Amino acid sequence: MRQKLLYLFIFLLPFTLMAQDIDRIKVNGKVKAPVGEDIEGVSIYNISSQQGTITKENGTFELEVAENDRVAITALQFSTFTVIVDKGVIDSRNMGIYLNPVVNQLDEVIVRPYDLSGNIIADVGRVKTIEIESKLNLSYETLNFDYEFADDQYSAIRGNAAHDAFHNGQEQYGGDILGLVAGVFSLIVSKKEVKTTVKEQNDEIELVGRGLRQRFGNDFVISNFDIPAHLVNDFLYYVEENGMQREYLKGNNEIVLLDFVHQKSIEYNKQREEN
Template identity: 50%
Template sequence: MRNIIFILLLFCPFLLLAQEVDRTLINGFITAPASEDIEGVSVYNKSTQKGTVTNDKGEFKLEVGNNDRVLVTALQFQSFTVIVDKGVVDSKTMKIYLNPAVNQLEEVIVRPYDLSGNIVADVNRVKTYTFVPKMDLSYEALNFEYEFTADALTKVDGNAAEEALHNNSLKNGANLLGIIGLLFPKDINIDLITNKSIEDRLQISRTLRQRFSNAYIFETFEIPKEKANDFLFFVEEHGLTETMLKAENEMKLLDFMYKQSELYKNNREQN
């Protein structure tokens, strides 16, 4: 029995040597799309736990044997393992083509202001502010540091409708101050009444001008731009009130303006 064990121990080194794989130094070549850098690609033989990296031409040298597993890795390429076969060992050449890595990101939905899609909830979350300028930004109140001479675009002097509105001199040929003087007792300050009325009318006129441009009137009510001022005077003379200009009455104001635009266009056609 001892002799058998001795013989087995005697032949074990020869058996282990017989299991060693003969490895050959091969020349490797890495190729990739023209725009990709192939320098510094890692080529690692997992069977021998030895590796190397490619030069600027994508070339490398590595000892491999039949059925060795060679791992190829790089940040810009897809990693994969190559199994060495007898053809690679015999030719002492390995050619590897690399595909650029494509990272597929998870779907990201970008919404402005973190909207949830629920109209009611989103509207309630929106912060709104009411801006009331302390300065009068109307065209009439702006001061320009330029002098303009009269030309073809200068407005025509003697516009009776505009003068009646802004100067309160005549209304349909009648003096407003005289009419108001007849309606109220003499002990009432007529100047205070007329001044307040004039200021209200001017405020309405300025507000209309700020909110409705010539282009808007043309696109919305189909009224020529050159008739925009005349149309606004028409609206003021046919029932427009300061209450309609409040924010909560926006729809009422637009409905009123639309109806008045139809009347205005009918009057123009008849005239």
């Protein structure tokens, strides 16, 4: 049995080394779309290398790829689709992606054949968005002062008829010893629970921080999010403290994570300019 496993390992070793030794080159890319379509913030994610980037305001991006790599393109207003990097992209070191919205909703995205210059045309279905218009003013002030709600089966019971009957309608004074003891006990337990929760939160923050720095190196943050070199660490702390969740670090949430960090970079740079 051991010999069989050894032979299998020796047989698979060259393929493993080949997969690890794939040489990727950096290509310049640009996403284009009809006038009026937003081409900033489109996620370009290399599934094969598990690295990605986001388009700038003019739709340009840089990405390291190899021939036959699978690249996923995700835009909020269009259907997500995947393209295969071909020889034309590698030879020209350019990847032009034209998003062609279609009138009819497509069951799948149609990617037209590439040309020798690395250009890709994709007929993509537009993602439907829903705008909710509420005719009700649901502010705190309106709900408390402007609207009147009738009692129903979920309304609280006003008064306590059994209590009033037992005490002949007289108010009872004096301390509720059992209630007082229970209250003190609950406070003690609450403090212990809070201590545990704080420790867990600190562990969670530390774990998320390490994961974030493993995914986004200094060079990547500087070149893709327009963050100055001396502020990279401060920016990553900003991301941690403003909505970063552990779930974003999972493998199937790479695009979600990339988009989240991109949005935070916009917020961070805006605050930096205002200050």
